[in-house]
Amino acid sequence: MDLRIRKIVTYVDETAIDMGKPLARTKRTALVAAVIANPFAGRFQEDLFPMIDAFAPQLGKLLAERVVAALGEPVEAYGKAAIVGLNGDVEVGSGIIHTLKFGNYFRAAAAATTLLPAVEKVGPAGCTWDVPLKHKTNDKVRSHHQTFTFSIPDAPLPDEIVVALVATNAGRPHPRIGDLSRETSLLDVRGAGP
Amino acid sequence: MQIRKTYVITETIHREMGQALAQPVCRVAAAAVLENPCAGRYVEDLAELVEASEGLGAMLTRMAVAALGAPVESYGKAAIVGEQGELEHAAALLHPRLGKPMRDGVGGGKAIIPSSKKTGAPGTAIDVPLHYKDAAFVRTHFDAMEVRVPDAPRANEMVLVVAVTSGGRPLPRIGGLQKHEIQGQDGLR
Numbered sequence: 197m198d199l200r201i202r203k204i205v206t207y208v209d210e211t212a213i214d215m216g217k218p219l220a221r222t223k224r225t226a227l228v229a230a231v232i233a234n235p236f237a238g239r240f241q242e243d244l245f246p247m248i249d250a251f252a253p254q255l256g257k258l259l260a261e262r263v264v265a266a267l268g269e270p271v272e273a274y275g276k277a278a279i280v281g282l283n284g285d286v287e288v289g290s291g292i293i294h295t296l297k298f299g300n301y302f303r304a305a306a307a308a309t310t311l312l313p314a315v316e317k318v319g320p321a322g323c324t325w326d327v328p329l330k331h332k333t334n335d336k337v338r339s340h341h342q343t344f345t346f347s348i349p350d351a352p353l354p355d356e357i358v359v360a361l362v363a364t365n366a367g368r369p370h371p372r373i374g375d376l377s378r379e380t381s382l383l384d385v386r387g388a389g390p
Numbered sequence: 391m392q393i394r395k396t397y398v399i400t401e402t403i404h405r406e407m408g409q410a411l412a413q414p415v416c417r418v419a420a421a422a423v424l425e426n427p428c429a430g431r432y433v434e435d436l437a438e439l440v441e442a443s444e445g446l447g448a449m450l451t452r453m454a455v456a457a458l459g460a461p462v463e464s465y466g467k468a469a470i471v472g473e474q475g476e477l478e479h480a481a482a483l484l485h486p487r488l489g490k491p492m493r494d495g496v497g498g499g500k501a502i503i504p505s506s507k508k509t510g511a512p513g514t515a516i517d518v519p520l521h522y523k524d525a526a527f528v529r530t531h532f533d534a535m536e537v538r539v540p541d542a543p544r545a546n547e548m549v550l551v552v553a554v555t556s557g558g559r560p561l562p563r564i565g566g567l568q569k570h571e572i573q574g575q576d577g578l579r
Contacts, residue, residue, distance in 0.1 A: 215432045215476040240407040244564055285407040286533070291564040294529050311526055311578070313504060315517045315534045326468075326506045326517040335502055338485050342477070343506040373436060373482045379490075 197250045200233040202356065204258075205348055206266050214369035223369060226266035227327075227346055228259050229277075229360035237283040237355035244291040252291075256298035259361040260305040269365040271306035273340040275329040277360040278316045281352035289357050290316050302361055308332035322349045327362045339371035391442040392425040394547065396450075397539045400457050406560035415557040419518060419537040420454035422446055422550050429474040429546035439482035443550075447488040450552040451495030460556040462496040463569075464531045466520040468506045468551040472543035480507035483550050496554060499523035500577035512541045518553045524574050529566025530558035 209225040212218060232255070235247060264271065276299070278289030292298060299312045313328040324347040331340035344362045352358045403415045424446075427438055455462060467488060469480035484505050493499045504519035504526075515538035522528035535553050543549045558569075573579055 215478075217432050240409055240561075242563060248564065285561065286559060287561055287563060290532060290559060290562075294532055294564060294566060313519060314532055315506070315519055316532065317517060317534050317536060319536075324515060326508055328504055328506045328519045338481075341481065341485055341505060341507075343508055345508045368477055368481060370476070370478055371481070372434065372478060373440065373486050379486060 197235060197247055199251050199254050202231045205229045206262065207346065208266055211369060217370060219369050223364065223366045224267055224269055225344055225362065225364040226263050227344060227360055227362045228263040228266060229348060229358050230255055230259060231348065231351040232357050232359065234281060234284045234288060234355050234357045236288055244288060248291045248295055249297065252295050252298040255292060255359050256301040259359065260301035263361045263363045264305040267363045267365060271308065271332055271363045272366055273329040273331050273342060273364050274302065274306060274308060275313045275327040275344065275362045277314065277325055277327045279323065279325050279352055279358040280318045281354040281356045282318060282320055283354040284318065284357065286316055286318050292359055306332055306363060310335045321351055321353050322347055329362060329364060336376055338373065338375045339367035342368050391427060394423040394425065396453065397421045398453055398457050399537060403560050409561060411560055415555065415560055416458055416460060417535050417553065417555040418454045418457045419535055419551050419553040420450040421537060421539055422450055423539060423542040424548045424550060426472065426475045426479060426546055426548045428479050429472065436479065436482035439479055440486045443483045443488045444491055446550055447491035447552065448495060450550065451492050454552050454554045455495055458554050458556055462554045463522060463557055464520040464533065464555040465492060465496055465499060465523045466504050466518045466553045467492065468516045468518040470514055470516050470543050470549040471509050472547045473509065473511065473545040475548060477507055477509060479548060483548065492552060496523060500574060501526040502577060512544055513538055516551065518551055520553060520555060522569065525572040525579050526577060527567045527579050528569055528572060529564060530562035530568060533559050
């Protein structure tokens with residue numbers, strides 16, 4: 197099964213000031229998205245695994261290498277996205293991104309270990325999507341809970357899927373809401389330690 | 391914190407890609423539109439927002455669970471900040487104290503509650519990430535719900551969203567960890 201990439205979009209955000217206050221160091225966030233043809237557009241496909249095995253490693257490797265290069269600094273938080281055009285179903289996008297065959301390239305390139313947060317949905321070209329990001333080795337590091345919002349004006353077209361990775365070099369600009377240690381008395385509720 | 395209004399969206403999915411679901415899946419988002427006491431200036435201590443989040447979390451979870459009308463399987467949370475606010479204001483609502491009332495309201499949840507936050511004008515949509523409340527790695531339940539309140543947030547407002555579902559994606563068929571396979575202790579698997 198051939199992976200057909202219409203285009204690749206790279207975006208870098210460099211933020212120096214937030215709420216009028218300069219950041220201690222410039223916060224960089226990079227996003228790389230591949231716009232691909234959905235091989236199952238317009239029909240229900242039961243067995244997605246041949247497509248997953250073909251597409252996930254190719255996209256995982258390409259996007260991971262590009263996003264880490266675009267960031268140009270050590271990754272601190274990360275996330276992924278699959279946005280399916282209107283002629284498809286969400287499962288096709290989910291299949292590509294929710295497999296180690298996709299995510300492990302990013303983990304290797306970023307020296308990461310955690311669950312890679314994700315957004316997936318069906319939407320029209322130009323829709324906006326919000327990628328949740330978390331710290332790459334400890335998902336409880338609260339300063340790094342953040343989101344990156346993006347849209348591509350002409351993607352996904354109805355027969356396409358957008359697959360994207362996001363990487364950032366820092367937590368939120370001025371994190372000041374404390375961490376889990378401030379609520380240790382509430383940890384019992386989760387049944388798990390910090 | 392003043393609540394201008396609340397907004398509850400119930401979505402019930404019956405068919406997907408030409409297939410009828412064996413069982414409809416229901417997703418509910420409960421949103422509160424709030425006046426942001428920290429709008430328009432840099433505020434170092436966000437304690438007022440943190441304290442307000444407990445009551446808001448309990449109220450929104452109660453509303454969402456009532457509308458769902460079924461046991462909760464996945465959850466998620468999100469906040470949109472108006473133009474005069476700061477994302478850290480959203481963080482103050484979402485992260486320190488929202489979790490406990492949410493978990494209490496859904497009958498317990500071991501997994502981290504996934505979240506998103508953004509700045510936007512009235513009518514901005516936000517994708518609220520979702521995953522299985524007792525084990526984040528259950529693959530059938532990775533999903534998101536797109537939520538907007540048409541006239542919020544105004545520049546000095548915030549929108550806080552709690553989302554719950556009765557199931558995973560409509561036609562899950564990509565393998566991975568299944569609900570019945572979980573250990574259910576560490577909130578991951």
